[in-house]
Amino acid sequence: MTPGAPVLVDLLLDPRSPTLRRTLDLVPTTPDDDSGTRRTDWPSVRLHVVSGKGGTGKTTVAAALALALATGGKKVLVVEVEARQGLAQIFDVPPLPYAERRVAVAPEGGEVFALAIDPEEALIEYLEMFYNLRRAGTALRKMGAIDFATTVAPGVRDVLLTGKAKEAVRRKVDGKNVYDAVVMDAPPTGRIARFLNVNTEVAGLARTGPIRSQADAVMEVIASRLTAVHLVTLLEEMPVQETSDGVRDLLAAGLPVGGVVVNQVRRPLLAPAAQAKALRGRLDLAAIERDLLSVGVITPSGALAGSHGMVLDTDVVAALAEEGAEHAERVALEQRERDNLQALERPTYEIPYLADGVDVGALYDIAEQLRSQGMA
Amino acid sequence: MSVHAEITPRSPHLDIDALLDDRLIKVIVCCGSGGVGKTTAAAALGLRAADRGRDVVVLTIDPARRLAQSLGLTELDNDPRPVAGVTGAGSLAAMMLDMKRTFDEFVESNADPERAATILANPFYLSLSSSFSGTQEYMAMEKLGQLRARAEAEQSWDLIIVDTPPSRSALDFLDAPRRLGSFLDGRFIRLLAAPAKAGGRAYLRVISAGFGMFTSVLSKVIGGQVLVDVQTFVASVDTLFGGFRQRADDTFAMLQAADTAFLVVAAPERDALREASYFVDRLEADSMPLAGLILNRVQATAIPDLDAGTAAAAAARLEQASGTAVTAALLRIHADRVAILDRQRRLAERFTAAHRSVKVSAVPAFAADVVDLDGLRQVGTAMADGH
Numbered sequence: 001m002t003p004g005a006p007v008l009v010d011l012l013l014d015p016r017s018p019t020l021r022r023t024l025d026l027v028p029t030t031p032d033d034d035s036g037t038r039r040t041d042w043p044s045v046r047l048h049v050v051s052g053k054g055g056t057g058k059t060t061v062a063a064a065l066a067l068a069l070a071t072g073g074k075k076v077l078v079v080e081v082e083a084r085q086g087l088a089q090i091f092d093v094p095p096l097p098y099a100e101r102r103v104a105v106a107p108e109g110g111e112v113f114a115l116a117i118d119p120e121e122a123l124i125e126y127l128e129m130f131y132n133l134r135r136a137g138t139a140l141r142k143m144g145a146i147d148f149a150t151t152v153a154p155g156v157r158d159v160l161l162t163g164k165a166k167e168a169v170r171r172k173v174d175g176k177n178v179y180d181a182v183v184m185d186a187p188p189t190g191r192i193a194r195f196l197n198v199n200t201e202v203a204g205l206a207r208t209g210p211i212r213s214q215a216d217a218v219m220e221v222i223a224s225r226l227t228a229v230h231l232v233t234l235l236e237e238m239p240v241q242e243t244s245d246g247v248r249d250l251l252a253a254g255l256p257v258g259g260v261v262v263n264q265v266r267r268p269l270l271a272p273a274a275q276a277k278a279l280r281g282r283l284d285l286a287a288i289e290r291d292l293l294s295v296g297v298i299t300p301s302g303a304l305a306g307s308h309g310m311v312l313d314t315d316v317v318a319a320l321a322e323e324g325a326e327h328a329e330r331v332a333l334e335q336r337e338r339d340n341l342q343a344l345e346r347p348t349y350e351i352p353y354l355a356d357g358v359d360v361g362a363l364y365d366i367a368e369q370l371r372s373q374g375m376a
Numbered sequence: 377m378s379v380h381a382e383i384t385p386r387s388p389h390l391d392i393d394a395l396l397d398d399r400l401i402k403v404i405v406c407c408g409s410g411g412v413g414k415t416t417a418a419a420a421l422g423l424r425a426a427d428r429g430r431d432v433v434v435l436t437i438d439p440a441r442r443l444a445q446s447l448g449l450t451e452l453d454n455d456p457r458p459v460a461g462v463t464g465a466g467s468l469a470a471m472m473l474d475m476k477r478t479f480d481e482f483v484e485s486n487a488d489p490e491r492a493a494t495i496l497a498n499p500f501y502l503s504l505s506s507s508f509s510g511t512q513e514y515m516a517m518e519k520l521g522q523l524r525a526r527a528e529a530e531q532s533w534d535l536i537i538v539d540t541p542p543s544r545s546a547l548d549f550l551d552a553p554r555r556l557g558s559f560l561d562g563r564f565i566r567l568l569a570a571p572a573k574a575g576g577r578a579y580l581r582v583i584s585a586g587f588g589m590f591t592s593v594l595s596k597v598i599g600g601q602v603l604v605d606v607q608t609f610v611a612s613v614d615t616l617f618g619g620f621r622q623r624a625d626d627t628f629a630m631l632q633a634a635d636t637a638f639l640v641v642a643a644p645e646r647d648a649l650r651e652a653s654y655f656v657d658r659l660e661a662d663s664m665p666l667a668g669l670i671l672n673r674v675q676a677t678a679i680p681d682l683d684a685g686t687a688a689a690a691a692a693r694l695e696q697a698s699g700t701a702v703t704a705a706l707l708r709i710h711a712d713r714v715a716i717l718d719r720q721r722r723l724a725e726r727f728t729a730a731h732r733s734v735k736v737s738a739v740p741a742f743a744a745d746v747v748d749l750d751g752l753r754q755v756g757t758a759m760a761d762g763h
Contacts, residue, residue, distance in 0.1 A: 147559075
């Protein structure tokens with residue numbers, strides 16, 4: 001934390017923040033217990049589906065969650081289903097093939113593997129498995145029939161994508177799960193319930209055959225306590241609204257709603273009294289000017305120190321006060337949206353805004369934050 | 377001091393007012409990846425153009441609830457409604473695309489009632505018109521074509537501003553309609569449709585052992601009924617539409633005309649700028665007229681010369697010297713802002729270095745959501761000042 005960051009203010013302004021809840025012992029922290037296993041909010045879950053409105057950072061959260069789950073010697077697979085190579089970009093590795101590749105090492109000896117699921121490859125894989133039709137599958141693809149099948153019946157594509165994730169969850173070698181957990185970077189919130197609810201999706205399709213049996217097997221995992229669907233949001237109107245809609249859709253479809261991950265949370269920097277004053281434009285400009293002068297930010301003439309009088313037309317005090325007012329307005333807006341999220345009554349995790357953007361290093365920091373808040 | 381000078385000092389300026397005042401421009405398309413403020417930008421441009429005297433219709437795709445309310449739009453609208461509150465000689469109408477209804481109306485106006493009823497009840501048509509990837513883009517194009525024809529016939533609007541669907545990739549807007557058109561006009565779907573069209577005789581001519589195997593596998597995968605639905609659908613629409621592909625091509629050609637202008641909207645974030653970059657290259661490759669880039673949500677500051685390090689150090693000194701906590705906090709708020717602006721500038725520079733001739737208008741981030749016409753006006757003013 002930055003020196004002097006007002007931790008207390010943080011807490012006062014945001015009584016529901018996980019930090020506060022944990023500091024005040026309102027929720028259990030997650031220390032190692034005697035058996036050496038940590039308590040998390042999702043002990044039974046092996047398939048973590050991460051959705052969110054576009055632009056909220058769901059790929060980042062999926063990647064960080066995979067790292068968090070892998071921490072301490074676990075093996076985790078993170079899959080993407082939208083053919084956009086977002087995972088390769090975020091882990092800074094070459095584009096992923098339709099094969100599981102190790103993309104990161106987690107703290108304390110864990111491993112994260114990644115897979116970009118391709119519906120065509122998955123369909124050919126199934127045809128081979130059920131009908132011994134690999135060569136025919138290749139011919140079908142040349143003909144455009146695979147594209148056709150997944151296009152006229154979007155449910156087929158979704159079954160193939162979710163089916164592959166389900167297979168990774170169930171895969172065993174010598175009676176042991178190959179992966180401790182699977183994380184899916186899923187389609188956006190607006191489509192998530194439909195995407196996961198494959199049984200309904202294939203209702204109009206073949207009543208027997210590989211797709212139907214696959215759909216049934218997928219639902220056994222996805223509609224069970226093995227799965228949690230987490231929604232990523234920002235503290236802005238549209239993403240929060242979509243999160244509420246998403247929770248409603250998932251519940252209506254009988255799918256297990258997981259936590260809400262609030263991304264890009266900005267620290268409230270003003271103490272409550274100052275926050276209120278800034279909102280009303282009543283900050284004490286004379287006091288600010290005195291302070292700025294005392295630390296040499298401005299000269300007695302009010303100009304920015306070191307600017308050689310070049311920026312005379314800028315009123316530094318007024319500009320700082322204006323930035324403070326905008327910050328206060330933003331904090332107030334975020335608080336309103338936080339209240340809306342609170343009404344959903346889901347476990348909530350917060351990730352701070354990173355001014356420098358997200359690189360691989362930041363991914364490990366986010367993973368640690370998700371762990372410390374009990375998501376993994 | 378301008379936002380533009382801070383974030384893209386070397387790019388030429390995009391003069392928004394000159395664009396909006398250009399009576400030769402009839403269509404402005406706002407494109408960009410999702411979550412960059414495209415819809416708000418389209419609405420703000422529409423209001424500003426109307427305030428400046430043009431008769432504008434804005435086609436939005438998926439506006440935020442309160443933005444829609446501020447334009448007087450309800451969810452069920454698929455027709456332009458006048459927006460009250462324009463100051464000046466112009467007028468503003470706005471609508472929200474309902475893709476299923478657009479598709480239904482398209483069928484109803486192109487087929488006799490009996491045939492239209494058959495198509496509208498076809499299960500494959502239902503999934504095609506409501507949940508197909510590419511349908512929203514196709515229907516946005518279709519609606520644009522309709523609005524244009526109506527504007528010319530009624531002399532009602534002289535500027536159409538189009539928001540584009542919130543797809544992951546901005547390129548989808550250009551590609552999806554033709555992809556859908558190609559698919560529906562494609563060889564495979566015609567082979568499947570053959571028996572329904574010609575009572576089986578044409579089918580017998582094209583049938584081969586291989587093709588029989590394909591349909592048999594397909595039946596196993598997607599079910600025989602789906603295939604039958606597709607066949608019926610293709611047979612019933614075949615003669616009506618002059619070909620989906622042809623229609624998509626026509627709209628595509630319209631977008632290449634000189635009276636169309638593309639505005640690429642991006643936030644100064646890595647993914648959004650990468651998409652903007654693809655899109656700019658693509659517009660050039662397809663000879664589509666790019667007006668410029670709207671760089672939205674820039675973290676502006678009135679005192680860029682007070683750098684992050686100096687501000688943070690001064691804040692630390694004040695905190696130690698028990699100065700006013702408020703001043704220290706204000707300096708930290710400023711330091712955060714400048715740090716964000718620095719990062720945004722580095723990201724924007726990658727774009728501008730690769731696209732030196734692209735004109736840019738930089739728009740500062742607003743503290744609150746835009747929920748009314750005054751807010752839209754502020755965004756419009758910022759766009760026009762953004763150089």
